[in-house]
Amino acid sequence: MDFRFTEEQEAFRQEFTSWLEQTLHEVREGDTPRSFESMVEWGEAARDFQKRLFEAGYAARHYPEEYGGQGRPTEEELIVSETMAAMCPEYRHPLVVTLGLVSPTILTCGTEEQKKKYLPKILDGTHVWCQGFSEPNAGSDIVNVSTRAVKKGDHFVLNGQKVWTSFAQMADYAVMVVRTNPDVPKHKGLSYLLMDMKAPGVEVRPIIQITGDQEFNEIFMDDVKVPIDMLVGEEGQGWMIAITTLMFERAMGDAMIANTQLKGIENMFAVAREVKRSGRPVIEDPRFRQELAQAWIETMVLKCHGYRNISQLLEGGVPGPEGSIGKLLWSETGQRTNEAVMHLQGPLSQVMKGSPWSVDEGRWQHSFLRSKGYTIEAGTSEIQRNIIGERVLGLPKDASRAQRA
Amino acid sequence: MDFRFTEEQEAFRQEFTSWLEQTLHEVREGDTPRSFESMVEWGEAARDFQKRLFEAGYAARHYPEEYGGQGRPTEEELIVSETMAAMCPEYRHPLVVTLGLVSPTILTCGTEEQKKKYLPKILDGTHVWCQGFSEPNAGSDIVNVSTRAVKKGDHFVLNGQKVWTSFAQMADYAVMVVRTNPDVPKHKGLSYLLMDMKAPGVEVRPIIQITGDQEFNEIFMDDVKVPIDMLVGEEGQGWMIAITTLMFERAMGDAMIANTQLKGIENMFAVAREVKRSGRPVIEDPRFRQELAQAWIETMVLKCHGYRNISQLLEGGVPGPEGSIGKLLWSETGQRTNEAVMHLQGPLSQVMKGSPWSVDEGRWQHSFLRSKGYTIEAGTSEIQRNIIGERVLGLPKDASRAQRA
């Protein structure tokens, strides 16, 4: 057992951290995460930052050089990701789908041509991608996808609607799970396509969420032509590609969130020093000290569990549905921590940003609201618990779902 | 809206309380609830106490005089019950089934002959009854009862097994739900019988529970003859009788538990004064003060909700499945409160009765363990939540249960 990185890796961490500190100093004011006026502005900032990473040789350290990577051990990519997660999550967030889901899928399942064409533009920050999985009637029941792709000559013609697509409004391309064959059992008729978001017939409508932000979108497709060479894998393999290639990145993503949340806990202690109750800093109150400590404990669980998962995968272990624990842990811990920070603030917790009375520039108010989506996005908690129960523990499916399968 | 009893009722409460104080002074040492060496001794004590209640005119105030009651308003019975629940729950507990479930069923659904024969002996403490509903394969799925009753001449012949029967080892009679017709849908083939526990072929085996007590039992029936005049209602009405006549008593039972638990909270404050942490009484610790207050709040919820239910029924309202809230409230609040009292005690929470270091004579340790049964007995929490979801809110049954119905 060893929780340490090697000396060489630690040296790389130092090098990267110095670079990051300096770069952050250039691109943002002060030490706190930047906030952005619009999603587009946010997207542009993330692209620009990715370009800087790429130029400095910090993009996708573990990818082969021919696709724009550095051909280095995965641990170095992990170090880049976790350092960014702690120091500047805002520059990574709009690219989470692109770097965490799209590029590994192309790398693993794409043709040589697809890899050469798309990966370098992803890594250098030129292209942002989004992911079209969910549909109005395919939420938790994701194999119910009904967006149709009909082959006509050298194209597929797409018609249908996707929903809950993050950052679609700034995306150049999308990965899409579509139905190419309606005559076979549900998941067998799905295929995985790459789609140009600027193609005629694609329309994006942002969804305003409870924070007031527009992170998610609907995508409407009306006779959109997608060249056949944008098919990933074989027809009918869409479902397998969507669920099986992503485990590593998901595990890494979960661990990164731990780092962001740990940074949040530091911040929570700072809030507790600042905010007073009955004239005394909340941090002196034994009742709230318990909440502070508990938030820290749960976040360390997240971190240790995330590392344990990653370590298993680094050794070539096969990622399993146990990864659903990671999703449940970060989403529920994140919600509890956000609740706890609100509690600390007492009535000040009501004040959003933009007031001299805002605590920590209203960050926690925004974050509290945003956290209500954690247990919904990327597979609801209910679905995660089904996965663990059925695929890990081997409990039977409920009658309705068992009948269908 | 009025949370008060009338002046006349309050006068009755005073009268009864005085009588009870004096009687308790005679039958037990000190103010704390008696504990008993064996279930049989406990049962005898409860019978004896019921006899005293009866002789003083306090048994079943609301029952007609011809069956041994006093023909008085139900509020007086409520006052008797709640006073006993607070002051001496140990003398009521072994009779909860007898007085709370059996006698109201006989009163409501029994023949005139059955009422005259059985009720007076219940009210005067002569007879204790138990209830045979659950079976090894009919737990949550209670309509799955397979104990067979075959009519032969003027008798039913019973064969089968019941389980989780409280206080069967001290019972003179039992009420039994049995299958008289195996050829109709499950709940339609059930009938409701009275059974003499001393009849040949009845065997009782106590089940030791995690407290070490033997509250529950298995009952084995091997060709037990039950005279036909011990059938309640018609053949095939067993299920309806079992579930519909008991709502009022269940609501009253729930409210009584609130009183017992409120007494427990008083006691919890006393424990918090006695037990020290870091040299100071726990009651001075702001962290534990929060737990004390929260326990009190939740217990008051129980009480207010219980009274609200009863009040509705007193006015002739039809008791509904909303009553399942009462079960969930007392069971879950009871568990939380017991956990909280254990927390207060720190490592002393490990010490059972029988040591100079026992806190409050080890009562809470026993009660903590016992509380783990709350969410299981009398319909698990899962079943209660199904009932609320389906019968109150109108949500659909799950596929497997829907198919069967």
Place this chain on the structure above:
Amino acid sequence: MKIKLNDDQVEIARQAQRFIENECPMEYVREMFEDPRGFTDDSWQKMVEMGWTAMLLPEAYGGLDMDLMDLCVIFEAMGSSVTPGPLFSTVLLAAETVKVAGDETQKGRYLTGIAEGKLRGTLALSEPDGGADLGYVRMEARAEGDRFFLNGTKLFVPDAHTADFLIVAARSGEGDDTGGGISLFILDSGLEGISTSLLPTMDSTRKLCAVELKDVSVRQEDMLGKQGQGWDYLQRSLRRAQVGLCAESVGGAERCMKIATEYAKERVQFDQPIGAFQAVKHRCSQMFLEVESARSLLYWAAWTQDHGDSKDATLSSSAAKVYCAENFKNVACAAIQVLAGTGFTWEHDLHFFLKRAKANEVMMGDAVYHREEIARIMEEEE
């Protein structure tokens, strides 16, 4: 014993519900959420015409002499639609404090004005360093001759920006214990030295303000009640305001439960209405439990304010404040989870309830404050 709404109350509830549906639909709520003022004169005037400002006031001042429970059914209805506007601050904070502490002149002026709908008031109590501790008052009321000069900042003052008058709690004496030394002053909100600014709050359907007082000069006759007795008065009016807030929470929670339950019946996934799955079904059942049990506690707290002793009144209002606010928050969160993506959108109404629930948690003392209150009283008892 009769623990249910009487016929009058059922009728009041019915009328309130109809009023809210007609006059305060969710479109109005959305508009007022963005609007800095937070309500329209038209809507206010209609509430006045319904008699809502007069219900708890004595007949002598144009009031209807009704019970707190009668008003609570209106707050339940308003909660079910997160209705905006200054009714709460005017009738529960301002009027109740004047009722308990005011002299004849003050009552004549303010209570009559409120009953008639001509005056709106609020209470300026909380201070920046106090957090959720309601008893933390440090604002200075310096006596000079026959005048007092008030200096300091009050926070989270509901509707101060549209109030005609403010009741301000300040220290006119030595020491800083909670019980003693606090005096109340009733001032015109336009007085020189008072500056009010709207706080950008999460729940913008109820406006909260920061109020700064700089050498605000107040006459002796604008003191409300006896000098140094302010906390006694406040305790009585705050309790009633807390109960009003509880009614609102119960109404809001019930609405969330209904939204979630309806959705669970209609939304199909895996060829089943999602309400057939226990994860969803049991979550809905829990909502029902939390709504109805909170309502039971609310009834006790509301009834006790008018008919119980002061100990029970304090215990019950604190208990209800903790329980109803927490349940409202739980139910709102659970409803969002049931509606999943849909519940997380701005377009759907649920988020207004979540935001109101969060506001109710910390308004009028948070759970930590009220539990400590309960522990203090229970501790004394034995």
Place this chain on the structure above:
Amino acid sequence: MKIKLNDDQVEIARQAQRFIENECPMEYVREMFEDPRGFTDDSWQKMVEMGWTAMLLPEAYGGLDMDLMDLCVIFEAMGSSVTPGPLFSTVLLAAETVKVAGDETQKGRYLTGIAEGKLRGTLALSEPDGGADLGYVRMEARAEGDRFFLNGTKLFVPDAHTADFLIVAARSGEGDDTGGGISLFILDSGLEGISTSLLPTMDSTRKLCAVELKDVSVRQEDMLGKQGQGWDYLQRSLRRAQVGLCAESVGGAERCMKIATEYAKERVQFDQPIGAFQAVKHRCSQMFLEVESARSLLYWAAWTQDHGDSKDATLSSSAAKVYCAENFKNVACAAIQVLAGTGFTWEHDLHFFLKRAKANEVMMGDAVYHREEIARIMEEEE
């Protein structure tokens, strides 16, 4: 980075599991639950032969110089069967304290004795008025000439009734702060003035004692480590003991999860295995989550004791103590609920796990104590 058991540890775990299955089946646990002594010489001797008493000790004293993590896999196995006996008190409380505080003579005698299985020891720390506060030591060690006289009562001393020696924490100096003034003494358990009595505890698979000391006379050379430095030594050994307890909790929790999951597959109600119902299925999933996430934290805490700095060692042992004990309790309760009536019987094994879980919650500092520890350290940090 390599966060999993190495091959040796996997092998140790396998052997331990087999040992427990063969030598400590549940029938043995049930017997020892009732038995006042709490273990058989035979079982103890076999554990010694497995090398379990020697694992953490230096080679110089007959030990194997292994890591805490190596021992933890054994405690996981023991936890999975609530194995009784004084291994925990001897190797984690007594030996670790001697290791950190003892001089050569003491180490030679006690550590060698423990490694060989000839001596059993324990730590007498907690006192009646301290509750779960580990640092609350008031026992007096009065100096007279070259001797100390100990007076007072120690509670919750594991296995004191069968221990050959006791390490006693007492105050040899002025003041009563936690950090300073505590000295440790190592005494023969048969010394005059020591009386030990078994406490009737809920979890009777691990025996706890009250130990009274009446004018127990101790020589200067029986002081363990430097005078007044006791708390420093203890902190180091207590951390390791806490981690050992966590391993036990994880093992126990995992067993409960497995019992519940198997039952959920087999028990049929409504014509379905109950595990098909989400209420049961999700409860089992949650158990899995709680077991595996606790294990992840345990690994960090165990590794950190040998390879991390003292700050991380304290933070991690406290965090793991809170989290693993709470999860064990949660999982045990959840398993009982899944098994319903069956889980509530004495006949079924689950209750032994619940009782051990409750014991682990309050042993070696409860959650409130450890959270406060964490808050204190994190607060200093910034």
